[in-house]
Amino acid sequence: MATETVSVSDKPESYEAAVERLEEIIDRLDSGQAGLRETLDLCKEGRELVKYCAAELDEVGEGLKELRLDDLAAKLEVGSEPS
Amino acid sequence: MDQQPAQKQVGTGLPGPYSVGRYAGKLQEWMRERARVQLIGEVTGVGRSKVQAYFELRDADGAIPCAIWLNDLERAGLTDGALRDGAEVVISGGLDYYPGGGQASPNFCFRATHVRLAGEGDLIARLEALRKQLRAEGLFELQKQLHRPRLPKAIGVVTAETGAARRDLLAGLQRRGWGGSVIWGFAPVQDRHAAPAIGRAVQDLAARPEVEAIVVTRGGGSLADLWAFCDETLCRTVAMLRVPVVSAVGHERDRTLIDDVAAVACSTPTHAAEAAVPLDCIAARESLERCAVSLRRAGEGAVGTRSRHLGALARGPARALQRERGKLNQKIREIRAASERGLAERAASQKRIGSVVLERARNRAAGADMEKRQAALRRAMVALRAHEPERTLERGYALVEGEDEEPLTSAAAAAAAGKVKLRFADGGVRATINTVGDADGDGDGERER
Numbered sequence: 001m002a003t004e005t006v007s008v009s010d011k012p013e014s015y016e017a018a019v020e021r022l023e024e025i026i027d028r029l030d031s032g033q034a035g036l037r038e039t040l041d042l043c044k045e046g047r048e049l050v051k052y053c054a055a056e057l058d059e060v061g062e063g064l065k066e067l068r069l070d071d072l073a074a075k076l077e078v079g080s081e082p083s
Numbered sequence: 084m085d086q087q088p089a090q091k092q093v094g095t096g097l098p099g100p101y102s103v104g105r106y107a108g109k110l111q112e113w114m115r116e117r118a119r120v121q122l123i124g125e126v127t128g129v130g131r132s133k134v135q136a137y138f139e140l141r142d143a144d145g146a147i148p149c150a151i152w153l154n155d156l157e158r159a160g161l162t163d164g165a166l167r168d169g170a171e172v173v174i175s176g177g178l179d180y181y182p183g184g185g186q187a188s189p190n191f192c193f194r195a196t197h198v199r200l201a202g203e204g205d206l207i208a209r210l211e212a213l214r215k216q217l218r219a220e221g222l223f224e225l226q227k228q229l230h231r232p233r234l235p236k237a238i239g240v241v242t243a244e245t246g247a248a249r250r251d252l253l254a255g256l257q258r259r260g261w262g263g264s265v266i267w268g269f270a271p272v273q274d275r276h277a278a279p280a281i282g283r284a285v286q287d288l289a290a291r292p293e294v295e296a297i298v299v300t301r302g303g304g305s306l307a308d309l310w311a312f313c314d315e316t317l318c319r320t321v322a323m324l325r326v327p328v329v330s331a332v333g334h335e336r337d338r339t340l341i342d343d344v345a346a347v348a349c350s351t352p353t354h355a356a357e358a359a360v361p362l363d364c365i366a367a368r369e370s371l372e373r374c375a376v377s378l379r380r381a382g383e384g385a386v387g388t389r390s391r392h393l394g395a396l397a398r399g400p401a402r403a404l405q406r407e408r409g410k411l412n413q414k415i416r417e418i419r420a421a422s423e424r425g426l427a428e429r430a431a432s433q434k435r436i437g438s439v440v441l442e443r444a445r446n447r448a449a450g451a452d453m454e455k456r457q458a459a460l461r462r463a464m465v466a467l468r469a470h471e472p473e474r475t476l477e478r479g480y481a482l483v484e485g486e487d488e489e490p491l492t493s494a495a496a497a498a499a500a501g502k503v504k505l506r507f508a509d510g511g512v513r514a515t516i517n518t519v520g521d522a523d524g525d526g527d528g529e530r531e532r
Contacts, residue, residue, distance in 0.1 A: 014232060014233075015232070015233055015234040015362070016232070016233045016234075019233075019367075022374055025378075026374060026377050026378070029377065029378070029381040030377075034385075036385055036386075036389055039381060039382065039385040040382065040385065040386075042381070043378050043379075043381055043382035043385075046374070046378040047375070047378055050371055050374055050375045050378065053367075053371050054368075054371060056234055057234070057364055057367060057368055057371070059236055059263070060234065060236060060261050060262050060263040060364060061260070061262050061364065061368075062262050063262045064253070064256060064257060064261065064262045064263065064264075064265060065262075065263070065264045065265070066264075066265050066267065067264055067265070067266045067267065068266070068267050068269070069239070069266050069267060069268040069269075069284060069287055069288060070269075072266065072291070073287065
Protein backbone atom coordinates (compact mmCIF):
# COMPACT_ATOMS: atom_id res chain seq x y z
CA MET A 1 0.00 0.00 0.00
CA ALA A 2 1.41 3.34 -0.94
CA THR A 3 2.05 5.62 1.97
CA GLU A 4 1.56 8.72 -0.09
CA THR A 5 -1.54 10.60 0.83
CA VAL A 6 -3.32 12.03 -2.14
CA SER A 7 -6.02 14.57 -2.06
CA VAL A 8 -8.16 14.31 -5.15
CA SER A 9 -9.73 17.66 -4.48
CA ASP A 10 -6.43 19.49 -5.14
CA LYS A 11 -6.46 21.13 -8.56
CA PRO A 12 -3.32 20.31 -10.52
CA GLU A 13 -0.80 23.08 -10.92
CA SER A 14 -0.74 22.67 -14.66
CA TYR A 15 -1.53 20.32 -17.50
CA GLU A 16 2.01 18.92 -17.29
CA ALA A 17 1.67 18.24 -13.56
CA ALA A 18 -1.67 16.56 -14.15
CA VAL A 19 -0.32 14.33 -16.91
CA GLU A 20 2.75 13.45 -14.88
CA ARG A 21 0.60 12.42 -11.91
CA LEU A 22 -1.73 10.54 -14.23
CA GLU A 23 1.17 8.54 -15.62
CA GLU A 24 2.31 7.73 -12.09
CA ILE A 25 -1.18 6.50 -11.28
CA ILE A 26 -1.40 4.31 -14.38
CA ASP A 27 2.06 2.86 -13.65
CA ARG A 28 1.03 2.09 -10.07
CA LEU A 29 -2.20 0.47 -11.19
CA ASP A 30 -0.41 -1.51 -13.92
CA SER A 31 2.07 -2.80 -11.34
CA GLY A 32 -0.77 -4.70 -9.66
CA GLN A 33 0.63 -3.88 -6.26
CA ALA A 34 -2.08 -1.50 -5.16
CA GLY A 35 -4.64 -2.82 -2.75
CA LEU A 36 -8.37 -2.35 -3.22
CA ARG A 37 -8.66 0.86 -1.23
CA GLU A 38 -5.60 2.38 -2.90
CA THR A 39 -6.82 1.25 -6.33
CA LEU A 40 -10.19 2.88 -5.83
CA ASP A 41 -8.57 6.08 -4.53
CA LEU A 42 -6.14 6.16 -7.46
CA CYS A 43 -8.95 5.58 -9.95
CA LYS A 44 -10.93 8.40 -8.41
CA GLU A 45 -7.95 10.73 -8.51
CA GLY A 46 -7.13 9.61 -12.05
CA ARG A 47 -10.65 10.33 -13.25
CA GLU A 48 -10.41 13.83 -11.79
CA LEU A 49 -7.11 14.36 -13.57
CA VAL A 50 -8.50 13.07 -16.87
CA LYS A 51 -11.42 15.43 -16.44
CA TYR A 52 -9.07 18.33 -15.75
CA CYS A 53 -6.83 17.50 -18.74
CA ALA A 54 -9.82 17.09 -21.03
CA ALA A 55 -11.10 20.51 -19.94
CA GLU A 56 -7.68 22.01 -20.59
CA LEU A 57 -7.60 20.46 -24.07
CA ASP A 58 -11.13 21.63 -24.72
CA GLU A 59 -10.04 25.18 -23.98
CA VAL A 60 -7.67 25.04 -26.93
CA GLY A 61 -9.90 22.83 -29.05
CA GLU A 62 -12.44 25.25 -30.35
CA GLY A 63 -10.44 26.74 -33.20
CA LEU A 64 -7.52 29.06 -33.32
CA LYS A 65 -8.28 32.69 -32.44
CA GLU A 66 -6.16 35.47 -33.90
CA LEU A 67 -5.82 38.79 -32.12
CA ARG A 68 -3.69 41.83 -32.85
CA LEU A 69 -1.54 43.32 -30.16
CA ASP A 70 -2.29 46.80 -31.49
CA ASP A 71 -6.04 46.23 -31.15
CA LEU A 72 -5.69 44.88 -27.63
CA ALA A 73 -3.51 47.81 -26.65
CA ALA A 74 -6.01 50.24 -28.19
CA LYS A 75 -8.88 48.64 -26.26
CA LEU A 76 -6.84 48.86 -23.11
CA GLU A 77 -6.23 52.55 -23.69
CA VAL A 78 -9.90 53.23 -24.41
CA GLY A 79 -10.91 51.28 -21.33
CA SER A 80 -8.50 53.20 -19.15
CA GLU A 81 -9.66 56.64 -20.31
CA PRO A 82 -11.63 58.47 -17.66
CA SER A 83 -15.31 58.70 -18.55
CA MET B 84 42.29 71.12 -23.93
CA ASP B 85 44.87 73.05 -22.06
CA GLN B 86 43.81 76.57 -22.65
CA GLN B 87 45.21 78.96 -20.15
CA PRO B 88 42.63 81.25 -18.62
CA ALA B 89 42.92 84.93 -19.60
CA GLN B 90 41.44 85.90 -16.35
CA LYS B 91 39.13 84.46 -13.75
CA GLN B 92 35.55 85.52 -13.65
CA VAL B 93 34.49 86.46 -10.27
CA GLY B 94 31.74 84.26 -8.89
CA THR B 95 31.77 81.01 -10.95
CA GLY B 96 35.33 79.98 -10.37
CA LEU B 97 35.60 78.72 -13.96
CA PRO B 98 38.38 79.68 -16.36
CA GLY B 99 37.66 82.12 -19.18
CA PRO B 100 36.02 83.78 -20.82
CA TYR B 101 37.83 82.78 -23.99
CA SER B 102 37.42 83.96 -27.50
CA VAL B 103 34.98 81.47 -29.09
CA GLY B 104 36.79 81.41 -32.40
CA ARG B 105 40.02 80.53 -30.77
CA TYR B 106 38.26 77.93 -28.63
CA ALA B 107 36.60 76.43 -31.71
CA GLY B 108 39.93 76.25 -33.49
CA LYS B 109 41.49 74.45 -30.58
CA LEU B 110 38.56 72.10 -30.46
CA GLN B 111 39.10 71.26 -34.09
CA GLU B 112 42.74 70.52 -33.43
CA TRP B 113 41.87 68.34 -30.44
CA MET B 114 39.32 66.33 -32.39
CA ARG B 115 41.57 65.74 -35.32
CA GLU B 116 44.13 64.36 -32.93
CA ARG B 117 41.76 61.62 -31.84
CA ALA B 118 42.44 58.10 -33.03
CA ARG B 119 41.29 57.14 -36.47
CA VAL B 120 38.90 54.16 -36.46
CA GLN B 121 36.41 52.20 -38.52
CA LEU B 122 32.70 52.37 -37.87
CA ILE B 123 29.98 50.05 -39.08
CA GLY B 124 26.35 50.99 -39.32
CA GLU B 125 23.39 51.73 -41.50
CA VAL B 126 23.42 54.75 -43.75
CA THR B 127 20.52 57.15 -43.44
CA GLY B 128 19.80 60.66 -44.66
CA VAL B 129 22.27 60.71 -47.54
CA GLY B 130 22.84 64.13 -49.03
CA ARG B 131 25.43 65.79 -51.23
CA SER B 132 26.91 69.23 -51.56
CA LYS B 133 29.30 70.38 -54.25
CA VAL B 134 32.30 69.01 -52.41
CA GLN B 135 31.16 66.28 -50.06
CA ALA B 136 28.52 63.71 -49.29
CA TYR B 137 26.99 63.59 -45.84
CA PHE B 138 24.85 61.06 -44.06
CA GLU B 139 24.20 59.57 -40.67
CA LEU B 140 25.61 56.27 -39.67
CA ARG B 141 23.21 54.63 -37.28
CA ASP B 142 22.35 51.49 -35.42
CA ALA B 143 19.80 50.79 -32.74
CA ASP B 144 21.93 52.34 -30.04
CA GLY B 145 22.87 55.61 -31.59
CA ALA B 146 24.05 57.60 -34.58
CA ILE B 147 26.79 59.89 -35.62
CA PRO B 148 26.87 62.49 -38.44
CA CYS B 149 29.36 61.61 -41.14
CA ALA B 150 30.84 63.32 -44.18
CA ILE B 151 33.16 62.28 -46.94
CA TRP B 152 34.80 64.44 -49.58
CA LEU B 153 33.56 63.55 -53.00
CA ASN B 154 37.05 62.79 -54.26
CA ASP B 155 37.52 60.37 -51.36
CA LEU B 156 34.15 58.81 -52.21
CA GLU B 157 35.17 58.36 -55.82
CA ARG B 158 38.42 56.71 -54.72
CA ALA B 159 36.41 54.30 -52.60
CA GLY B 160 35.11 52.83 -55.84
CA LEU B 161 31.51 52.39 -54.81
CA THR B 162 29.03 51.87 -57.60
CA ASP B 163 26.59 54.64 -58.27
CA GLY B 164 23.88 54.72 -55.69
CA ALA B 165 25.64 52.29 -53.38
CA LEU B 166 25.80 54.92 -50.68
CA ARG B 167 22.08 55.05 -50.04
CA ASP B 168 19.71 54.97 -47.15
CA GLY B 169 19.63 51.54 -45.53
CA ALA B 170 23.03 50.46 -46.79
CA GLU B 171 25.21 48.77 -44.20
CA VAL B 172 28.66 50.31 -44.61
CA VAL B 173 32.04 50.42 -42.96
CA ILE B 174 33.69 53.83 -42.90
CA SER B 175 37.23 54.76 -41.92
CA GLY B 176 38.19 58.13 -40.55
CA GLY B 177 38.13 60.22 -37.45
CA LEU B 178 36.44 63.05 -35.64
CA ASP B 179 36.38 66.46 -37.27
CA TYR B 180 35.00 69.82 -36.43
CA TYR B 181 34.37 72.77 -38.67
CA PRO B 182 34.56 75.89 -36.54
CA GLY B 183 32.48 77.94 -38.93
CA GLY B 184 33.14 81.64 -39.28
CA GLY B 185 31.54 84.98 -39.29
CA GLN B 186 28.81 83.78 -41.67
CA ALA B 187 29.29 79.97 -41.78
CA SER B 188 27.74 77.62 -39.22
CA PRO B 189 29.98 75.30 -37.27
CA ASN B 190 29.62 71.61 -37.89
CA PHE B 191 30.73 68.46 -36.17
CA CYS B 192 31.12 65.16 -38.08
CA PHE B 193 33.00 61.94 -38.45
CA ARG B 194 35.18 62.68 -41.44
CA ALA B 195 35.29 59.49 -43.49
CA THR B 196 38.24 59.10 -45.78
CA HIS B 197 37.11 55.70 -47.01
CA VAL B 198 33.85 53.87 -47.25
CA ARG B 199 32.86 50.34 -48.29
CA LEU B 200 29.74 48.25 -48.09
CA ALA B 201 29.78 46.04 -45.02
CA GLY B 202 30.45 42.43 -45.89
CA GLU B 203 29.45 39.20 -44.22
CA GLY B 204 32.80 39.10 -42.48
CA ASP B 205 32.24 42.51 -40.86
CA LEU B 206 28.86 41.45 -39.57
CA ILE B 207 30.13 38.12 -38.37
CA ALA B 208 32.98 39.77 -36.52
CA ARG B 209 30.59 42.23 -34.95
CA LEU B 210 28.18 39.45 -34.10
CA GLU B 211 30.88 37.36 -32.49
CA ALA B 212 32.01 40.27 -30.35
CA LEU B 213 28.45 40.80 -29.15
CA ARG B 214 27.94 37.10 -28.64
CA LYS B 215 31.05 36.89 -26.52
CA GLN B 216 29.97 39.83 -24.44
CA LEU B 217 26.42 38.67 -23.82
CA ARG B 218 27.54 35.14 -23.05
CA ALA B 219 30.04 36.48 -20.53
CA GLU B 220 27.21 38.37 -18.86
CA GLY B 221 25.21 35.16 -18.55
CA LEU B 222 22.40 36.46 -20.74
CA PHE B 223 22.20 33.25 -22.77
CA GLU B 224 21.05 31.24 -19.76
CA LEU B 225 18.23 33.37 -18.35
CA GLN B 226 15.55 32.41 -20.85
CA LYS B 227 16.54 28.76 -20.78
CA GLN B 228 15.77 28.59 -17.09
CA LEU B 229 12.15 29.62 -17.63
CA HIS B 230 9.36 27.09 -17.46
CA ARG B 231 7.72 26.48 -20.83
CA PRO B 232 4.14 25.28 -20.49
CA ARG B 233 3.32 22.28 -22.64
CA LEU B 234 -0.16 23.53 -23.33
CA PRO B 235 -0.30 27.33 -23.42
CA LYS B 236 -3.71 28.90 -23.92
CA ALA B 237 -2.32 31.98 -25.64
CA ILE B 238 0.95 32.74 -27.39
CA GLY B 239 2.36 35.96 -28.77
CA VAL B 240 4.04 36.07 -32.15
CA VAL B 241 6.30 38.81 -33.45
CA THR B 242 6.76 38.71 -37.20
CA ALA B 243 6.11 40.62 -40.36
CA GLU B 244 2.44 40.96 -41.14
CA THR B 245 2.86 39.84 -44.71
CA GLY B 246 5.63 37.30 -44.34
CA ALA B 247 5.48 33.62 -45.15
CA ALA B 248 6.61 32.90 -41.59
CA ARG B 249 3.18 33.92 -40.33
CA ARG B 250 1.45 31.40 -42.58
CA ASP B 251 3.91 28.61 -41.75
CA LEU B 252 3.56 29.19 -38.04
CA LEU B 253 -0.23 29.07 -38.19
CA ALA B 254 -0.11 25.86 -40.20
CA GLY B 255 2.23 24.32 -37.66
CA LEU B 256 -0.08 25.23 -34.79
CA GLN B 257 -3.12 23.83 -36.55
CA ARG B 258 -1.36 20.58 -37.38
CA ARG B 259 -0.95 20.03 -33.66
CA GLY B 260 -4.68 20.46 -33.17
CA TRP B 261 -4.07 23.56 -31.09
CA GLY B 262 -6.84 26.11 -31.11
CA GLY B 263 -5.75 28.66 -28.53
CA SER B 264 -5.21 32.39 -29.02
CA VAL B 265 -2.48 33.87 -31.15
CA ILE B 266 -1.73 37.49 -30.41
CA TRP B 267 0.14 39.01 -33.32
CA GLY B 268 2.73 41.65 -32.61
CA PHE B 269 3.47 42.70 -36.17
CA ALA B 270 6.76 44.49 -36.68
CA PRO B 271 9.20 45.23 -39.47
CA VAL B 272 11.83 42.55 -39.56
CA GLN B 273 14.47 44.17 -41.74
CA ASP B 274 15.80 47.67 -41.41
CA ARG B 275 17.02 49.93 -38.70
CA HIS B 276 13.48 50.30 -37.39
CA ALA B 277 13.08 46.59 -36.99
CA ALA B 278 15.00 45.94 -33.78
CA PRO B 279 13.31 48.66 -31.71
CA ALA B 280 9.88 47.65 -33.04
CA ILE B 281 10.51 43.98 -32.30
CA GLY B 282 11.77 44.90 -28.85
CA ARG B 283 8.62 46.89 -28.10
CA ALA B 284 6.41 44.08 -29.38
CA VAL B 285 8.01 41.37 -27.25
CA GLN B 286 7.81 43.60 -24.20
CA ASP B 287 4.15 44.42 -24.81
CA LEU B 288 3.32 40.77 -25.37
CA ALA B 289 5.21 39.71 -22.26
CA ALA B 290 3.25 42.25 -20.27
CA ARG B 291 -0.03 40.53 -21.15
CA PRO B 292 -0.88 38.00 -18.43
CA GLU B 293 -2.51 35.52 -20.78
CA VAL B 294 0.58 35.18 -22.99
CA GLU B 295 2.54 32.09 -21.95
CA ALA B 296 5.13 32.00 -24.75
CA ILE B 297 6.35 34.37 -27.45
CA VAL B 298 7.55 33.41 -30.90
CA VAL B 299 9.86 35.76 -32.83
CA THR B 300 10.18 34.69 -36.43
CA ARG B 301 11.01 35.74 -39.94
CA GLY B 302 12.04 34.01 -43.13
CA GLY B 303 15.51 33.56 -44.52
CA GLY B 304 17.92 36.21 -45.82
CA SER B 305 21.50 37.34 -45.68
CA LEU B 306 23.09 38.13 -42.37
CA ALA B 307 22.63 41.80 -43.22
CA ASP B 308 18.92 41.13 -43.74
CA LEU B 309 18.70 39.38 -40.40
CA TRP B 310 20.82 41.94 -38.64
CA ALA B 311 17.95 43.37 -36.63
CA PHE B 312 17.83 40.09 -34.75
CA CYS B 313 21.45 40.57 -33.72
CA ASP B 314 20.71 43.90 -32.16
CA GLU B 315 22.27 44.16 -28.76
CA THR B 316 19.43 46.08 -27.16
CA LEU B 317 16.81 43.73 -28.52
CA CYS B 318 18.75 40.69 -27.36
CA ARG B 319 19.24 42.14 -23.89
CA THR B 320 15.51 42.85 -23.73
CA VAL B 321 14.62 39.31 -24.76
CA ALA B 322 17.08 37.83 -22.28
CA MET B 323 15.45 39.67 -19.41
CA LEU B 324 11.84 38.73 -20.26
CA ARG B 325 10.00 36.47 -17.83
CA VAL B 326 8.04 34.85 -20.64
CA PRO B 327 9.88 32.22 -22.71
CA VAL B 328 10.78 33.33 -26.22
CA VAL B 329 11.04 30.92 -29.13
CA SER B 330 13.12 32.27 -31.99
CA ALA B 331 12.98 31.10 -35.56
CA VAL B 332 14.93 33.56 -37.67
CA GLY B 333 16.28 32.81 -41.11
CA HIS B 334 17.32 29.42 -42.28
CA GLU B 335 18.88 26.58 -40.38
CA ARG B 336 22.43 27.73 -41.10
CA ASP B 337 21.78 31.22 -39.78
CA ARG B 338 22.48 31.86 -36.17
CA THR B 339 21.46 35.29 -35.00
CA LEU B 340 22.08 36.68 -31.57
CA ILE B 341 18.42 36.38 -30.59
CA ASP B 342 18.73 32.63 -31.14
CA ASP B 343 21.37 32.59 -28.43
CA VAL B 344 19.41 34.48 -25.82
CA ALA B 345 16.02 32.87 -26.55
CA ALA B 346 14.67 29.95 -24.53
CA VAL B 347 14.56 27.84 -27.69
CA ALA B 348 16.03 28.48 -31.14
CA CYS B 349 14.27 26.81 -34.04
CA SER B 350 15.23 26.51 -37.66
CA THR B 351 11.78 27.19 -39.15
CA PRO B 352 8.47 28.77 -38.14
CA THR B 353 6.93 25.29 -38.21
CA HIS B 354 9.41 24.09 -35.61
CA ALA B 355 8.76 27.24 -33.64
CA ALA B 356 5.07 26.30 -33.51
CA GLU B 357 6.02 22.93 -32.04
CA ALA B 358 8.32 24.56 -29.50
CA ALA B 359 5.74 27.14 -28.46
CA VAL B 360 3.05 24.47 -28.05
CA PRO B 361 5.05 21.36 -27.16
CA LEU B 362 1.95 19.27 -26.69
CA ASP B 363 0.49 17.63 -29.77
CA CYS B 364 -3.13 18.13 -28.83
CA ILE B 365 -4.41 15.44 -31.19
CA ALA B 366 -2.06 12.83 -29.75
CA ALA B 367 -2.78 14.11 -26.22
CA ARG B 368 -6.51 13.56 -26.65
CA GLU B 369 -5.91 10.00 -27.82
CA SER B 370 -3.53 9.38 -24.94
CA LEU B 371 -6.03 10.82 -22.48
CA GLU B 372 -8.72 8.50 -23.80
CA ARG B 373 -6.39 5.54 -23.27
CA CYS B 374 -5.73 6.72 -19.73
CA ALA B 375 -9.46 6.95 -19.08
CA VAL B 376 -9.95 3.41 -20.38
CA SER B 377 -7.07 2.14 -18.24
CA LEU B 378 -8.53 3.78 -15.17
CA ARG B 379 -11.99 2.39 -15.86
CA ARG B 380 -10.60 -1.09 -16.35
CA ALA B 381 -8.43 -0.83 -13.26
CA GLY B 382 -11.38 0.29 -11.14
CA GLU B 383 -13.79 -2.27 -12.49
CA GLY B 384 -11.15 -4.97 -12.48
CA ALA B 385 -10.17 -4.28 -8.90
CA VAL B 386 -13.77 -4.50 -7.74
CA GLY B 387 -14.74 -7.35 -10.07
CA THR B 388 -11.78 -9.51 -9.25
CA ARG B 389 -12.19 -8.97 -5.59
CA SER B 390 -15.94 -9.52 -5.79
CA ARG B 391 -15.35 -12.87 -7.44
CA HIS B 392 -12.73 -13.66 -4.86
CA LEU B 393 -15.07 -12.65 -2.08
CA GLY B 394 -17.84 -14.72 -3.64
CA ALA B 395 -15.54 -17.69 -3.74
CA LEU B 396 -14.57 -17.06 -0.15
CA ALA B 397 -18.23 -16.73 0.83
CA ARG B 398 -19.00 -20.09 -0.77
CA GLY B 399 -15.97 -21.59 0.91
CA PRO B 400 -17.51 -22.36 4.31
CA ALA B 401 -20.57 -24.03 2.75
CA ARG B 402 -18.30 -26.09 0.53
CA ALA B 403 -16.12 -26.92 3.48
CA LEU B 404 -19.15 -27.95 5.50
CA GLN B 405 -20.42 -30.09 2.67
CA ARG B 406 -16.99 -31.62 2.26
CA GLU B 407 -16.73 -32.29 5.99
CA ARG B 408 -20.28 -33.65 6.05
CA GLY B 409 -19.37 -36.01 3.26
CA LYS B 410 -16.30 -37.11 5.13
CA LEU B 411 -18.38 -37.60 8.26
CA ASN B 412 -20.97 -39.69 6.45
CA GLN B 413 -18.21 -41.76 4.99
CA LYS B 414 -16.77 -42.29 8.45
CA ILE B 415 -20.20 -43.27 9.76
CA ARG B 416 -20.61 -45.79 6.98
CA GLU B 417 -17.16 -47.13 7.64
CA ILE B 418 -17.83 -47.34 11.37
CA ARG B 419 -21.15 -49.05 10.81
CA ALA B 420 -19.60 -51.53 8.45
CA ALA B 421 -16.73 -52.07 10.82
CA SER B 422 -19.15 -52.51 13.71
CA GLU B 423 -21.21 -55.08 11.87
CA ARG B 424 -18.11 -56.82 10.80
CA GLY B 425 -16.82 -56.74 14.39
CA LEU B 426 -20.06 -58.12 15.82
CA ALA B 427 -20.10 -60.96 13.36
CA GLU B 428 -16.48 -61.69 14.05
CA ARG B 429 -17.08 -61.52 17.79
CA ALA B 430 -20.10 -63.79 17.54
CA ALA B 431 -18.13 -66.22 15.51
CA SER B 432 -15.29 -65.97 17.96
CA GLN B 433 -17.55 -66.55 20.93
CA LYS B 434 -19.15 -69.37 19.16
CA ARG B 435 -15.73 -70.80 18.60
CA ILE B 436 -14.84 -70.18 22.23
CA GLY B 437 -18.14 -71.84 23.39
CA SER B 438 -17.43 -74.78 21.22
CA VAL B 439 -14.00 -75.10 22.64
CA VAL B 440 -15.36 -74.77 26.23
CA LEU B 441 -18.08 -77.29 25.63
CA GLU B 442 -15.63 -79.57 23.99
CA ARG B 443 -13.31 -79.18 26.87
CA ALA B 444 -16.18 -79.76 29.33
CA ARG B 445 -17.27 -82.74 27.42
CA ASN B 446 -13.77 -84.01 27.38
CA ARG B 447 -13.46 -83.32 31.06
CA ALA B 448 -16.72 -85.08 31.67
CA ALA B 449 -15.79 -88.06 29.59
CA GLY B 450 -12.13 -88.28 30.37
CA ALA B 451 -9.86 -88.95 33.39
CA ASP B 452 -12.04 -86.84 35.67
CA MET B 453 -14.94 -89.14 35.17
CA GLU B 454 -12.85 -92.09 36.26
CA LYS B 455 -11.62 -90.27 39.27
CA ARG B 456 -15.10 -89.35 40.25
CA GLN B 457 -16.29 -92.94 39.80
CA ALA B 458 -13.46 -94.14 41.99
CA ALA B 459 -14.37 -91.57 44.64
CA LEU B 460 -17.96 -92.60 44.35
CA ARG B 461 -17.02 -96.12 44.88
CA ARG B 462 -14.99 -95.18 47.88
CA ALA B 463 -17.92 -93.23 49.25
CA MET B 464 -20.20 -96.13 48.68
CA VAL B 465 -17.84 -98.47 50.51
CA ALA B 466 -17.62 -96.01 53.38
CA LEU B 467 -21.36 -95.63 53.40
CA ARG B 468 -21.96 -99.32 53.42
CA ALA B 469 -19.56 -99.63 56.27
CA HIS B 470 -21.88 -97.52 58.31
CA GLU B 471 -25.13 -99.26 57.34
CA PRO B 472 -26.95 -100.94 60.35
CA GLU B 473 -27.42 -104.11 58.32
CA ARG B 474 -23.64 -104.52 58.27
CA THR B 475 -23.67 -104.34 62.11
CA LEU B 476 -26.64 -106.72 62.27
CA GLU B 477 -24.66 -109.11 60.09
CA ARG B 478 -22.01 -109.10 62.72
CA GLY B 479 -24.63 -110.45 65.30
CA TYR B 480 -26.15 -107.32 66.65
CA ALA B 481 -29.97 -106.73 66.88
CA LEU B 482 -31.82 -103.45 66.48
CA VAL B 483 -34.59 -102.64 68.97
CA GLU B 484 -37.47 -100.81 67.42
CA GLY B 485 -40.68 -99.59 68.74
CA GLU B 486 -44.08 -100.40 67.42
CA ASP B 487 -43.68 -97.54 65.17
CA GLU B 488 -40.38 -99.10 63.90
CA GLU B 489 -38.42 -96.20 65.28
CA PRO B 490 -35.15 -97.37 66.83
CA LEU B 491 -35.16 -97.55 70.66
CA THR B 492 -31.72 -96.61 71.74
CA SER B 493 -32.05 -96.90 75.56
CA ALA B 494 -33.28 -99.35 78.13
CA ALA B 495 -35.65 -96.82 79.51
CA ALA B 496 -37.13 -96.31 76.08
CA ALA B 497 -37.53 -100.01 75.66
CA ALA B 498 -39.09 -100.41 79.13
CA ALA B 499 -41.42 -97.60 78.36
CA ALA B 500 -42.43 -99.13 75.07
CA GLY B 501 -43.17 -102.49 76.68
CA LYS B 502 -43.45 -104.25 73.39
CA VAL B 503 -40.60 -104.00 70.97
CA LYS B 504 -39.38 -105.49 67.77
CA LEU B 505 -35.97 -106.99 67.50
CA ARG B 506 -34.53 -106.85 64.04
CA PHE B 507 -31.76 -109.29 63.19
CA ALA B 508 -29.77 -109.63 60.07
CA ASP B 509 -32.00 -112.45 58.88
CA GLY B 510 -35.33 -111.02 60.13
CA GLY B 511 -37.24 -109.60 63.03
CA VAL B 512 -39.09 -110.97 66.09
CA ARG B 513 -41.47 -109.32 68.56
CA ALA B 514 -40.67 -109.18 72.21
CA THR B 515 -42.19 -107.95 75.48
CA ILE B 516 -40.19 -106.18 78.06
CA ASN B 517 -40.88 -107.80 81.46
CA THR B 518 -38.37 -106.32 83.80
CA VAL B 519 -35.93 -103.76 83.83
CA GLY B 520 -32.35 -104.75 84.83
CA ASP B 521 -29.07 -103.02 84.99
CA ALA B 522 -28.42 -101.22 82.00
CA ASP B 523 -24.97 -102.84 81.69
CA GLY B 524 -26.56 -106.25 80.96
CA ASP B 525 -24.49 -108.40 83.42
CA GLY B 526 -27.47 -110.66 84.28
CA ASP B 527 -28.99 -108.66 87.04
CA GLY B 528 -32.23 -108.11 85.09
CA GLU B 529 -34.76 -110.44 83.71
CA ARG B 530 -35.72 -110.16 80.06
CA GLU B 531 -38.72 -111.45 78.32
CA ARG B 532 -38.43 -112.97 74.95
